[in-house]
Every structure is written in structure tokens, then in C-alpha cells.
Amino acid sequence: MPPSLPARARGSAVIVVFLLLAAVSVVxxxxxxxxxxxxxxxxxxxxxxxxxxxxxLTFGLTYLGVITILMMVMEMAIMAVFMIMFxxxxxxxxPMDMVHGKRAALAVSVALFALLVVGIVVxxxxxxxGSASTASDIAALGHTLMGSKMLVMMSVSPIMxxxxxxxxxxASGRTRxxxxxxxxxxxxxxxxxxxxxx
Amino acid sequence: MTLQLVLxxxxxxxxxxxxxxxxxxxxxxxxxxxxLMLNGLVLAAAAxxxxxxxxxxxxxxxxxxxxVMTLEMxxxxxxxxxVHRRRGSDMTDMAGDLAG
Numbered sequence: 001m002p003p004s005l006p007a008r009a010r011g012s013a014v015i016v017v018f019l020l021l022a023a024v025s026v027v028x029x030x031x032x033x034x035x036x037x038x039x040x041x042x043x044x045x046x047x048x049x050x051x052x053x054x055x056x057l058t059f060g061l062t063y064l065g066v067i068t069i070l071m072m073v074m075e076m077a078i079m080a081v082f083m084i085m086f087x088x089x090x091x092x093x094x095p096m097d098m099v100h101g102k103r104a105a106l107a108v109s110v111a112l113f114a115l116l117v118v119g120i121v122v123x124x125x126x127x128x129x130g131s132a133s134t135a136s137d138i139a140a141l142g143h144t145l146m147g148s149k150m151l152v153m154m155s156v157s158p159i160m161x162x163x164x165x166x167x168x169x170x171a172s173g174r175t176r177x178x179x180x181x182x183x184x185x186x187x188x189x190x191x192x193x194x195x196x197x198x
Numbered sequence: 199m200t201l202q203l204v205l206x207x208x209x210x211x212x213x214x215x216x217x218x219x220x221x222x223x224x225x226x227x228x229x230x231x232x233x234l235m236l237n238g239l240v241l242a243a244a245a246x247x248x249x250x251x252x253x254x255x256x257x258x259x260x261x262x263x264x265x266v267m268t269l270e271m272x273x274x275x276x277x278x279x280x281v282h283r284r285r286g287s288d289m290t291d292m293a294g295d296l297a298g
Contacts, residue, residue, distance in 0.1 A: 022207040025241075029214045029234050038226065045230050048211070052241050055204075059248055064260055068240065071264055075233075075271060082275055083226055086288045098223040100291065105220035109213040116209035120202050126250060144254040145261075152258055156265050163269045167276035173283065 017058050025051035033099075038083040046076035063138050204245035211238030223289045225278040229271060236267050 028047040035041050049072035057065035099105075145153055211234060218231025240263055247256030282288045 018204075022204075025237070026207065026210045026214065029211055029237070032230055032234065033214075033218045033222065033227070038224075041227065041230060045233065048234065049237055052211070052237055055241065056244050059244065061244055061248065061257075064244060064257060067261075068264065071268065075268065078275075079226065079230070079271070082278070086224075086226060086278070086282060098227070098289070099221045100223055102221050105217050108220060109217035112216060113209055113213040116213070117206055120205045120209065125201055140254040141257050144258060149255060149258045152262060156262060160265070160269065163272050167272050170273075170276035171279040 014058055018055055021051045021055040021058070024048075025055070039080060042076050042080045042083060045079075046073060049073075049076070063141060201245055201249040204249075205242055208238040208242035208245065211235075211241065213238075223291055225274070225281070225288050225290055225293075228290060229274045229278075232270065232274075233267060236263065236270075239263060 025048045028044045028051065031044040032041045032048070035044060050069055053065045053068035053072065055065075056068060215231045215234030215236075215238060218234060219228050220231075222228050222231060240260060243256070243260055243263065247253075247260070278288055281293050285292050287293075
């Protein structure tokens with residue numbers, strides 16, 4: 001017998017809302033690769049993320065739903081800036097269709113979806129191992145993050161720092177090696193000298 | 199509602215993202231495909247956590263996935279900026295020599 005949703009999120013209204021949000025998330029996700037402009041693609045992706053986050057909210061996953069909305073809306077805003085920067089044109093008006101291997105990609109995606117659906121339907125899913133907590137969800141998560149799973153979050157922070165350093169090194173226009181070459185003790189030959197009084 | 203229904207929706211999101219990641223030429227659009235795949239992963243992981251093992255430790259995994267999405271995008275854009283600066287293009291076909 002497949003597991004059903006916990007009691008707090010059970011009911012026909014929840015199912016209808018979830019199906020609606022699921023349709024919105026999949027359709028807007030597909031629109032990302034159908035619409036004519038990168039800006040519209042960004043908005044479509046943001047809609048897909050927000051629909052999934054709202055689905056999490058209907059499940060009662062308040063913290064995850066809210067944090068997904070906040071993170072993804074900001075992420076898509078940043079993505080839109082990069083698109084405008086790269087494309088160098090009005091991103092809402094310029095049609096685009098820059099694809100390769102369209103049929104092969106479609107075939108692989110459809111085949112994988114069929115395989116996944118068969119696996120999902122056929123797999124003998126176990127029953128729920130325990131009941132979902134109710135009002136203390138966020139408090140329990142906080143205690144977990146600050147307790148037994150603190151090492152996980154502490155591992156994430158240096159990785160984030162490494163990402164910042166790596167991102168700056170990769171994206172910066174000119175590094176110390178471009179200025180000095182291998183001989184870092186050699187004075188820099190800058191076209192415009194810097195410093196006070198230049 | 200059953201776990202299977204949510205997982206089928208997550209699989210649909212994942213496969214739509216896979217199609218984009220495989221077919222798009224622009225780096226940013228490839229990253230959008232990857233983000234969509236992770237979107238499906240978040241939904242599937244949340245459903246499995248909620249239906250099968252509703253304990254806070256599962257939510258920690260989802261938080262890590264969200265962090266990974268952010269890091270992936272940050273590094274992806276950094277590489278895209280570098281390729282665009284050096285080669286004047288943001289197309290994956292122009293950076294084919296970077297493979298392997």
C-alpha cells in the first residue's frame with residue numbers, strides 16, 4: 001500500500017491545490033525553453049520555482065517553502081541581469097532559438113521520464129516511519145541544525161567561501177599574473193599607474 | 199494524494215530540465231536546465247522526507263541542496279563571464295575544447 005500524505009495535509013482541497021501548482025510548475029518549466037526571450041525564460045523559471053515552493057507550503061513545510069521562494073526569486077533576478085549583460089540587446093524583444101541536438105535531447109528526456117514513472121509506480125514503497133511533527137517543525141529543525149547536524153552546515157560555509165574566492169578569480173578581468181607574469185617581484189607595467197597623486 | 203503522484207510531477211520537472219540542459223547552446227540556458235532539474239529534486243526529496251521519514255534531519259539535506267543550487271549558479275556564471283571575456287561568446291559550442 002503506497003504511503004499517503006500525513007493527516008495535516010490531507011484532503012481534497014490540498015490535492016486540488018497541489019495538482020494546480022504541479023501543472024503550473026511543469027508548464028512554466030517547459031516554457032523556459034519555448035519562449036522567445038531570455039527575460040521571459042527567467043520569469044517562467046521563477047514561476048516554476050515559486051509553484052514548487054507553494055506546493056511545499058501546502059504540505060505544511062513552511063520553512064522550506066518560504067526559503068525556496070526567497071532564494072529563487074533573488075536568484076532569478078540575478079540571472080536576468082547576467083542575461084541582459086551577455087545578450088547585449090533588449091532581452092524581452094529578441095527572439096531566440098539556439099539549440100543543438102533537439103531531437104536527441106527530447107528522446108532522452110522522454111525515455112527517462114517513462115523509465116522514472118515506471119519505477120515510481122512499480123517500486124514497493126515502504127510505509128511512513130513515524131509521524132510528522134506539527135507546530136514544532138521549525139524549532140525541531142533549528143535544534144537539529146545547531147545539534148547533531150551542525151557539522152553539515154559548518155562544512156557548507158567554507159565551501160561557500162571557496163565559491164566566492166573562485167568566482168572572483170575566474171570572473172576578474174585582470175589578475176596579478178596578467179600584470180606581472182611569472183615574476184611577481186617585477187614592478188607592474190600598468191597603462192595608468194594607480195595610487196595617490198597619479 | 200500519494201507519494202507516487204508527487205514523484206511523477208518531480209520526474210516531469212527533472213526531465214524538462216534535462217531536455218534544456220542537453221539541447222540549449224547558451225550557457226545561461228544550460229544552467230536554467232540544471233536549476234530546473236534541481237527543482238524537481240527538491241520536490242522529490244521533500245515528498246520522500248514528508249511521506250516516509252518525517253524527521254528534521256531530512257530537511258537538512260534539502261537545505262544543503264538549496265545551497266548547492268546557489269553555488270552551482272555562482273560558479274557557472276563565473277565561468278561564463280571568463281569564457282565570454284576571452285572568446286566573446288556565451289555559447290557552449292565555442293567552448294567545446296574545454297571538454298575533458
